[in-house]
Amino acid sequence: MAAETKQIKTPSKLRFTIIFLVMAVLYVFSWRGVEADIGSLIEGWPYIRDLITGMWPPNWKYFERILDPMLETLRIAIIATTFGAILSIPFTLLASRNVFPNTWVTNSARSFLNFVRTIPDLLLAGIFVALLGIGPVAGVAAMTVFTFGIITKLAYESVETIDPGPLESMTAVGANKWQFIAFAVVPQALPAFVAYVLYAFEICVRAAAILGLVGAGGIGIMLSETLETFQYQKMATIVLFTLVIVIVIDSISSRIREKLL
Amino acid sequence: MIEFKKVRKVYPNGTVGLDNINLTIHPGEFVIIVGLSGAGKSTLLRSINRLHEISEGEILIDGKSITAAKGAGLRRMRRDIGMIFQNFNLVKRVSVLRNVLSGRVGYHSTLRTLLGLWPKKDVEIALEALSRVNIREKAYARADELSGGQQQRVSIARALAQEAKIILADEPVASLDPLTTRQVMDDLKRINQELGITTIVNLHFLDLAREYGTRIIGLRAGKLVFDGPVEEATDDVFSEIYGRKIKKDELLGDVEEA
């Protein structure tokens, strides 16, 4: 009986051991690669502590100075989400198999989407800043591409799950592609689409708030400024204000989204 | 021996779950509890191993009060009481053997079981329990690869591996089809007879109750309204327990043995 147990258990144990060893090697390798040093963390802890304690109390007066950059961040997010949403409409339709049965069309649309989604958001921002110069326009451009990727991915997946009945009946009455989209696809997909746009807006506000760290406008510029000049109390004001804005927008938007879906 | 002494259960919302229950169940009995859903069958069963707490009274198992038991003492008492659930309550992602072995957690220190250091004897007990319900060959399959009937047998094997003196079965066949229902009930009956394990089963099929039980207990709105041997449980008695005529879906009907 013991032999039987052993025989059956061995393979899974072997696999486990191999995975374990591979992971262990990877971790040791990585630990060295990043030159991880717990000592430096312990040594540097007083500086981090000073930074955090130095942030208190926040400089409330500074609020007036950062209101405009924060509004700029919101403007960037609103405009970019709108552009991203408009751009995503044709691509959503092109990527949906129940709208375009031609796999060549859907596959190329999807490949393009996957490509766009692999590029990290701030990397995009960096490129646009290098191209367009420091300022909000670079932020709008980067965030447009970013929201475009999020919305299209979610939207085409939901378009593919809509009720096929109306699609068939539109085909049956001899509708052309435009009529087909306008009368069968749009009414069904619209609420979900609006919900995804809102969701993208939430992510966009978060991202836009730190865009300034790479020079792309908004509140992030002030953040790196205050940090570099050791004005931690001002920095605290920025961080708190950003948190409040993000949380408020998140809660409003998620409430609307719950109603829509 | 299980003794209920003036047991009363009131839920926080004021509903009375059990109302002054006095009951003695002797070793080796095969007791079936019947009643409408919401009559308190499940509450009664679960109060025996204290998965549900009672509000008043006391429950004694072999003369020891489980109502007063605490911590390790309570766990020690629960170790001797196996339980079988309507939804099997197996961990679906792990092997059948591991599920059965988990019935033996009460016998070893927490540390030892966490490290998976099961004694060889325990593995043998578990495999033996699986043999008893005829699914020894499934020991290394994942639990979710088994059919519903087989899963319920695994949970019976878990109670056997536990070397329980009492088995509580809470609607053990409610999620099964008629054919596997009989197989599971046959298993329970056989174990009851061969090992002399006291078995208490909640059922809503009245013909099954008559066929398998040695004693029937009827509950209605938390009150004990019938307690007697199977022979005395006539159709009239069932109508009395249910407060109305017996419906067709309360009978399993005849099923050909495969």
Add this chain to the structure above:
Amino acid sequence: MSQTQQAAAPKKMGRMIKTALWLIFFAALYIWSFTGLEVEWKKIMESLKIVNKMLAGIFTPEWGFIWEDEGVLDNMLVTLEIALLGTTIAAILAVPFGFLAANNMSKRYPILPFVEARFPVISWIGKRILNVIRTMPELIVAIIFIVGVGPTAFAGVLAIGLHSIGLIGKLYSEAIENMDEGPMEAITACGGSRLQVLWFAVVPQVLPEFFSFALYKFEINVRAASILGMVGAGGIGTPLLFALKGHDWHRVGAILLVVIIVVFLIDMLSGAIRKRLV
């Protein structure tokens, strides 16, 4: 018939007013957004002239830069290491947070039974904490760690490790809330202690999902780690920043190429593993 018509008329009016209000709201929002943005069209027009140059550069990457010492590949490796270590730290630290934030756990093992019966305080607090951690952008967290340990990849690891607790902990708590509680009851009924219930009924159910969520976050973190270098926290972001500042588009092209390929491969690999796990 006439009654329904009468009732329908004000309803229609109400809907029209509502639509009109929404239109006005959006019109105002966009006017506010666009007029407030300071756009220097002249500068943009000028910079658009270099688009050609940029695209030409990006599509003719500097191949030597990929292979050379301290080049793209070396830095990308560091980026992956940051993501791996950071995600692992977070995946471990998130476990207690996940259990705290799951309302079925705080209900079952109440710390304050009297309060807990009325409102799941512990889970509420746990969820808030995770939310706050998630809201702190990792770049800011990275900057704070840089103050402590200097501009190194280790600061990146710490930043990713701390920030990722937010999302991973939230996903953990959802997995715990969605699991089947039946096995917990079964192990309790067998006479198992709390730890045994956890180990035999909870862990086998949630562990594969925990792994899957950690892998998912790893995918996201590879992207995040590739920009950490822009604030000085190690990895591919640093050479990228230099290449961008110097308008060295051939190098930007080389970096972009490697980042895109690596991110794509990691997504594929991780996705395949995740499919097998759950």
